[in-house]
Amino acid sequence: MQAIGLCRFSYPAFGGFQVEHATIDERIAYLYAEDRMEERFQLMETVALPCLREQTDQNFEMIIVIGDSLPKLHRDRLNDLTADMPQVRIVSEPPRPQREVMKELLNAARTNPSEPCLQFRHDDDDAISVDFIERLRQTVRDCPGLIRDNRTVAVDFNRGYVAELGTQGILATETVRSLYVASLGMYVAGRCHLTIMNFAHEKIGRFMPVVSLSDAPMWVRTHNGYNDSRQKKVKPVPVEPLTEAQKAEFAARFAVREERVKQVFSER
Template sequence: MGSRYKNQIIGLMRFSYPSLGGFVTKNESADQIEARLYEDARLERRFHLFENLALPSLLAQSDQDFRMVFLVGQSLPSQWRDRLNDVIAPLKGARVVALASLPHYMAVRRAFNFATPDAATHVTGFRLDDDDALDINHVARMRATVNALLPVAGLDTPLVTGCHRGYFLEFKPEGHALFHVIEKAPGAQGLAMTRPAGSSENIFRRNHRFVTQFYNTYTDANIPAYIRTIHTDNDSDPHASGQIETADWETAAPLIAEHFPFTAAQLQAL
């Protein structure tokens, strides 16, 4: 595509950001949202999953040519802000963006804009929650898919790319359960939108289950591309829109080792 096209891949993670809207819990005041999100025990649990699941999957990407924005509230207590800065230091292209509490979509638009270089003609912005993981070739596969399809879809038209095969990891006192999932619609984990750099659109504009109603969309059904955790702190309602079946740990172990930077035993011990 030559000089007409310079794509910047940017990931966005909302790290306990107290947005006005965007949560399952409704009718909370700004103070109530912050009190819930910044409760010490909750943040300790979030960091545990981030440091052992999400961050290792980013550090292990075979294609490291991407930026990663961590959106936090300006009100995030300093000890947690410092801890976040410390743990993401090894991640090339990582940046913390701290904003006041804003309506959800306004906040993510600003966060993406902070990380977009002037030279970029297009941005491929993907989303990831702090308690989930991507397969190690996710960014590389995303780049190859966009390069192949954007000339067909059109340089001025948003293109959504993602995946709908992966694992749900449910935390249970008696032992974690693993489920193999093939969604009918693309999952939120790693879901991306490629759009012109000056566009106001991004992957958070629509609910991830409905993107095919609004955008040209390609999703991969062959690669186990994500691990989504299910636990008491989920900020959204975790459910599969398609096929879900219990996965045997021993059978799943080789696939997990092949596609992710951890073993089945490590997932069971989280």
């Protein structure tokens, strides 16, 4: 079954952001600001991409959506970071309504729309477990009745870590949180044109069955200077330095390695 991931990398959409801007030019200036872009690349390099490289099931496609106005130096840097990843396809789009363009790209990526597929979103500052694709496929196989009776079914791996990364390494806390973007997948039946981008992730359970699994940590959500969802006043999440056991877990489960984090963030 085809598996398709979608990652929005500083794409200047109309809508799709909690941080509001009066014009698209203001949004582009905000997204491409030097400090912000440097942090996005640091997180992309140390968090978002390594876990994709080390998936135990390599049979997936990752669409990375960028704006057609992304400066060449950033486009070249992204190309270099993903050059060794055959699953990655970088797509350049002009500013358009967020959900419209993402839905189009997901449906266009389906090699055979008459066959079912799996879809997931992947934020550029989060990690998924290296067995996410494998477990997503297995969970769908484990639910034949739901698959038979529904056009769409969500699979939510709801245990993970909130983490902060920097020159000090990794600080984190384990938590259970339902319907985060990270490690939330969706089965889509053949001849169904709905996509995971038709739904706000935290409301997806209103529209389809959700299979929730909390047996193991399956994601790392980073809190950083430019989280769109944290630009407004929100309750802080206390984090602590990783134990030696957690450092090993982060490396094995998420391909997030503390020494590499320290190195990349120190190069700024």
